[in-house]
Every structure is written in structure tokens, then in C-alpha cells.
Amino acid sequence: MDKIKATEPAVKYSGGRKNLIWIKPKLVAEIEYRAWTHDGKLRHPSYKGLRDAADNAAVYEVK
DSSP states (O other): OGGGEESSOSSOOOOOOOSOOEEOOOOOEEEEOSEEOTTSOEESOEEEEEOOGGGOOOOOOOO
16 A cells, blocks of 8 residues: 555545545445435445446546
């Protein structure tokens, strides 16, 4: 993981932990969920598997 270290997180992070090491994301997972909660968390998330690298999938949040 030393080769893919990052200086900041790939997504917004507001946690209070210290001494974290961020890495650049290299894999894309398929996640299915019911809805977003009022505080920005996923409701009933389910891991469906990894997407193909050749898929070139867009990663986004639907609002």
C-alpha cells in the first residue's frame, strides 16, 4: 500500500480519528441500497461485488 498512499481522503471525511493513512482508491464496488438517511448514511446497504476495471464506471451520489 505504500505505492498508493494519498495525502487526503478520496471522499469527504469529518471523523475525529488521528494518525490515519489514506490510500488512492483502485477498486470499484457495486453497492445496492434502499435510501440515504437524513444524516447522509446508506439505509440497508448490500455489497454486490467488484466492478470490472474495463467498465470505467462513474462513481457518484444520486441526490
